[in-house]
Amino acid sequence: MRKKPEDELAKAQVLPRSVTVGGSRIETDVVETGRIYAHEYRDRERPALAGLSIGHGNITAGTLGCYVLDKANGNRLSILSNNHVLADINRGVAGDPIYQPGPADLPKAPENIIARLTRFVPIDFGGTNYVDCAVADLDVDCAVVDDVRGDMTRPSREQPAVGLLFAGQSFDGVETRTFLCPINEVAARLNVEMTAGAGARSAVRPEDAQPPGAPVQKTGRTSEYTTGRIVDIDVMLEINMGDGSSALFDNQIAVTGMSCPGDSGSIVCRGGSGAVSTMNCGCVFLAAAEEFTGVPWSQEWEPIRYARDKYLANSLTGRWVIDTFFDNRNQENLVTRVQDGYEGEVPEEDRAFVQAVYGQYFSEVKVALYAPDRDDIRVTQQHVTETQDAINRARKYMLPEEADAVQEVFELCRDRVLGKNGRELIALLDDETLYQRIREIAAASDSISDPYA
Structure with a gap:
């Protein structure tokens, strides 16, 4: 992390200038790099899968939730994520470029454009909201795979989607919650469908929230693959949208803490071990x-x-x-x-x-x-x-x-x-x-x- 001058080191701490291995002399050196951090799911990847970093040009980064069929656009294969990820909280317009990875993870460049914003459900700061979602039309030249990076699969009849992750608390061991927009509400308001059909999405039921809660899983740009359990359904809460403004959301789903900032837009499906993740997202x-x-x-x-x-x-x-x-x-x-x-x-x-x-x-x-x-x-x-x-x-x-x-x-x-x-x-x-x-x-x-x- 930090290379010290030789005169600041004890003799036993000084590396030899070279070592001999198998009869060969190999020179050594210490390279000062500063602290090195894992990139997690933040790199540019082609073909692109769900779960990776993505974002509108004016945000930091969120998560590519999953691929869907846009019924209002000829059943074109499209990207599903949040309004605040793909549309910059209502400020985006149709045709705006969407980057993979998001701008916080790699500077914006034409070769990183993966899609164009199609439409979004506006967030109403004076009324009640039920979804935070948007859809983007894939660039015809972009290579993608309709799957999720890592341990999850795309939403399916065996592991249907229950919600679209859009908010949460998660730091320093505090008991936390992650919040989801119900996937059926998202699909209806955006007029999209899962690529595996309607059977690949599922409503939550009161029994899902009975302890210990139905198991769920997600893959996100920051915390990658995590699991948890459904805690509450039909939740009303006020969400700070990150720019000083708050919006009221109703009929939301609460699960155990399983996300960090940057995971917004992740698709959450039934399944997984149900192990409650321990999140530590900040300092x-x-x-x-x-x-x-x-x-x-x-x-x-x-x-x-x-x-x-x-x-x-x-x-x-x-x-x-x-x-x-x-x-x-x-x-x-x-x-x-x-x-x-x-x-x-x-x-x-x-x-x-x-x-x-x-x-x-x-x-x-x-x-x-x-x-x-x-x-x-x-x-x-x-x-x-x-x-x-x-x-x-x-x-x-x-x-x-x-x-x-x-x-x-x-x-x-x-x-x-x-x-x-x-x-x-x-x-x-x-x-x-x-x-x-x-x-x-x-x-x-x-x-x-x-x-x-």
């Missing part, structure tokens, strides 16, 4: 931040993960941030201390402030993240002023030395970031002087564990 800091602020940080895991893998993992300061806060389990004491001290006591004005900043700026941040060279998105004095306001509000939740460290880092970076665009901010992460100074500031706080110390 302890995001889970705690969501609990305290009411901002859906777990729903934003994909752009956060993109920033981590694309930018942080390739810079000095970024790798240190990853290893100190994303992956260093020694930091859990920070979260535990904050939870113990402030659970249920966060002033409403603080929550409202964070929610307002999130609603005003996070969409802009995501645009800058995926298009860092845009000159019209730069750090302004208002950004700096509101950051200082946020630090002042956060002091009550930190130990004095932590608050002092945050303030010192802010003052160190304030003038450096003002007026810069995304690309220029990314370059700062590789500034050796800045990197060393930030580590020195963090070292002054006994509660922050530096994994490189």
